[in-house]
Amino acid sequence: MSEKNKRSFIRDGLYNINRTMQLDPAAHSKWEVFWLYPHIKAIGLHRMAHWFWVHNHTFIARWVSNRARHWTGIEIHPGAVIGRGLMIDHGMGVVIGETAIIGDDCQLYHGVTLGGTGKQHVKRHPTLEDGVYIGCGAKCLGNITLKKGCRIGANAVLLKDVPEGATAVGIPARIIEKK
Template identity: 45%
Template sequence: MTAEPIKARTGLSAVWSRLRVEAASAAAEEPILASFLNAAVLRHNSFQDALIHRLAATLADAQLDNLVARDVVAEAIHADPAIAESAAADMTATDERDPACKSLLQPFLYFKGWAALQGHRIAHWLWNERRETLAFHIQSRISERFAVDIHPAARMGRGIMIDHATSVVIGETASVGNGVSLLHGVTLGGTGAKGVDRHPKIGNGVLIGAGASVLGNIRVGDEARVAAGSVVLKDVPENCTVAGVPAQPVGGRCAEPARRMEQTLRDDD
């Protein structure tokens, strides 16, 4: 069955309420971080305000100080409500799929895959506004800080988890659907030196394992699974598992691979 788009169950109000409770609990548990938690979460009136503060702190550098970065992020989030909605969905996806994640607070404060993805959402908005120089500046900042390189033009769905995240590369004409899970070292790369549609299109609910490379203008179908270390050079059908160099169909169908994070090649049927 094709994965459905992420829905309003990851609503901002529910995420915001839980995030505040977790921040208050963490502040009581670790008083040395209480000031930080208050600044990052508790003093804000909405998830959007807290997200603006967090991303500004993440993206600021010597060329783009915190106040200017805050203005840029706020402009994007106020102009496009989908940015905050997607950030909340990404947090919920990480909490649901990563067994090492114990709260929504963890990705919001500490997980570089989540932070890099939200920074990309700001860069992508700037790209669509034809502010390409600033979009590239933010892309560069994300790459320097988190070792994640997503071209500002790449299209990303929501409910995405980028686990560990180091060395993830996503090219200019790539697209990633809803509910996808990517592990560290994944490359969604292009073929050829001409500026044409040259990068992969990843469907909904796909799992791509660590170190896998998907190359060229090919499609990975909904709820497909790409094994770690694979090199994918041709289309992958829906609900199919591929592995190897070059990747070939193996094993059996894995139901909801991105959600279950099952990476052994077992047949679930």
């Protein structure tokens, strides 16, 4: 790993820790977040796995990803692209698929699935723009885009794009509010 990549890895990790301190009232210290919060471990290990993935070391990438899932209960495919500040609160059961793209400062809760549709080797998982919030148990499926600042309610099943600043709830999800 180059010196630039190491600095970026550390800077992004510190940003995630600080963001967790801001969003989680149960977090008492940065050390507690670093050592005990599963999403910090899962995202850090994902960044390593992703580096191996883009450098065509797919077996090692999948091995690291598998270990992270085993340790944290959060499954992130090494091919997924994740921005800074992702917060996965109570992350058990979160699944992020291979072609998913997550922007900066997004927030996911337990049981969220960013899942794919189809078996083709194309973009088949959701794209989350910056500041997207997804409630517990929500399923976002297929090559859809959740625009900046949108909110997805708990247990929603989302199959279509969501406009910027909108809120979607239900099965199948429908827009109930648009800012």
